[in-house]
Amino acid sequence: MSISPISPTSSHCIYWVSDHTADPPTVGHCHRFPPGVTVNPETGVIVQKFPTTERRQWCGEWSDDAEALAAAAKMPRPSFEAPMNVSNLLQRSDLPFLLACLMALHVFAFSSTPPAHGAEPGEASEISRGGKLYDNHWLVTGKQPPEQPNPLFPVGVKTTAANTWRCVSCHGWDYSGRAGELGDVSKSKTFHSLRPAAGRSPTTLIKLMQAPGHKDNLQGLTGGQIDTLAHFVSTGQFAFSAIIVGGKPVGDPLLGKDIFEGVCVSCHQADGKAYFQGEDGDRSSLGWVAHNRPAQALHKIMNGVPSADMLSLRFLPEKRLADLLAYLQTLDDKGGQ
Numbered sequence: 001m002s003i004s005p006i007s008p009t010s011s012h013c014i015y016w017v018s019d020h021t022a023d024p025p026t027v028g029h030c031h032r033f034p035p036g037v038t039v040n041p042e043t044g045v046i047v048q049k050f051p052t053t054e055r056r057q058w059c060g061e062w063s064d065d066a067e068a069l070a071a072a073a074k075m076p077r078p079s080f081e082a083p084m085n086v087s088n089l090l091q092r093s094d095l096p097f098l099l100a101c102l103m104a105l106h107v108f109a110f111s112s113t114p115p116a117h118g119a120e121p122g123e124a125s126e127i128s129r130g131g132k133l134y135d136n137h138w139l140v141t142g143k144q145p146p147e148q149p150n151p152l153f154p155v156g157v158k159t160t161a162a163n164t165w166r167c168v169s170c171h172g173w174d175y176s177g178r179a180g181e182l183g184d185v186s187k188s189k190t191f192h193s194l195r196p197a198a199g200r201s202p203t204t205l206i207k208l209m210q211a212p213g214h215k216d217n218l219q220g221l222t223g224g225q226i227d228t229l230a231h232f233v234s235t236g237q238f239a240f241s242a243i244i245v246g247g248k249p250v251g252d253p254l255l256g257k258d259i260f261e262g263v264c265v266s267c268h269q270a271d272g273k274a275y276f277q278g279e280d281g282d283r284s285s286l287g288w289v290a291h292n293r294p295a296q297a298l299h300k301i302m303n304g305v306p307s308a309d310m311l312s313l314r315f316l317p318e319k320r321l322a323d324l325l326a327y328l329q330t331l332d333d334k335g336g337q
């Protein structure tokens with residue numbers, strides 16, 4: 001069992017929801033753009049119709065034509081809709097479908113072969129690139145980490161040599177260093193919080209990162225990548241303390257379920273247990289990760305995963321992230337390897 005990317009390769013089909021008639025499901029609904037739209041003349045209710053398809057037929061419209069889909073997703077919205085605007089969309093009841101439309105563009109934003117018409121990477125995708133570098137720049141750049149552990153890393157904290165060179169290993173998935181979840185690992189001053197650095201100018205942050213005593217942590221990174229990282233630290237952090245309060249996400253799991261079923265199941269499956277590798281010690285179960293490593297889960301949901309075909313949902317506001325996390329925590333957290 002492996003995660004199959006839904007990077008759209010059809011000119012119409014955006015995503016596919018199984019009807020759970022069999023395991024693996026054989027029948028489902030293809031959600032396409034633009035949808036078939038009908039209006040109930042009595043109530044005025046607008047209904048979007050999706051064709052029923054057989055698994056793997058993918059609406060019978062797969063054409064391997066990524067460019068055509070990107071263009072379709074950018075087409076003018078049907079006239080009954082308010083202008084394309086994320087905060088508007090997020091209040092709509094057909095949220096999963098609309099998220100998927102937005103997502104189609106995001107998928108291209110980090111695919112290694114950009115669409116031929118060469119869309120500029122948006123700011124959000126640039127920031128999530130910074131988030132992926134922060135997570136593991138060796139995986140992003142494909143360079144080999146030094147064989148020796150980072151001499152600046154606290155002695156006595158057990159991890160692999162390669163991990164001692166990652167930003168996240170000293171600053172944390174919640175960016176709070178020893179003031180956050182890394183405090184359970186060590187109280188070393190090396191586990192320094194970057195929370196006060198949020199909002200500071202990237203130019204200042206670059207200077208601080210390149211100061212003697214920290215510069216050696218930047219091995220293997222180009223000037224451009226350091227710049228991207230500084231922008232991420234300045235504008236890309238989420239406030240963990242606004243999403244988790246008293247150990248619980250402040251979200252509504254039912255709203256989170258909508259997002260999950262709309263955008264995540266096709267890769268992670270309904271139980272969240274489609275195989276993934278994850279970090280050392282992770283179980284291959286989104287329920288497990290959401291319970292035991294919520295900050296890591298949030299960082300990866302917002303920024304994607306280095307060298308993996310995972311989405312970056314940076315456009316979701318913190319409230320929706322809390323909903324999503326609350327739902328993930330309702331998933332079975334056992335099992336997985």
Ligand code: HEC
Nearest residue numbers: 152153165166167170190192197205208213214217229233
């Ligand atoms: C070995 C641990 C370690 C690693 C790895 C590390 N840092 Fe740091 N970082 C620190 C410490 C400690 C400080 C506080 C200043 C100092 O002592 O140099 C700091 C300071 C900073 C600052 C300045 C903020 C401030 O409050 O002064 C930024 C920005 C920063 N780090 C970003 C990064 C990024 C991005 C990476 C990954 C490329 C990274 N760091 C890797 C330990 C680390």
Ligand code: HEC
Nearest residue numbers: 005006263264267276277278279289297300305308309310
């Ligand atoms: C295009 C397929 C795809 C979609 C859609 C997708 N993911 Fe992922 N996801 C992945 C892949 C691939 C990984 C990395 C697996 C690995 O590390 O081996 C991943 C990793 C993750 C991780 C990190 C797990 C860890 O411990 O490292 C989380 C959390 C996650 N996904 C949540 C979500 C959520 C929530 C959604 C929906 C909002 C979603 N994913 C949608 C493919 C996808």
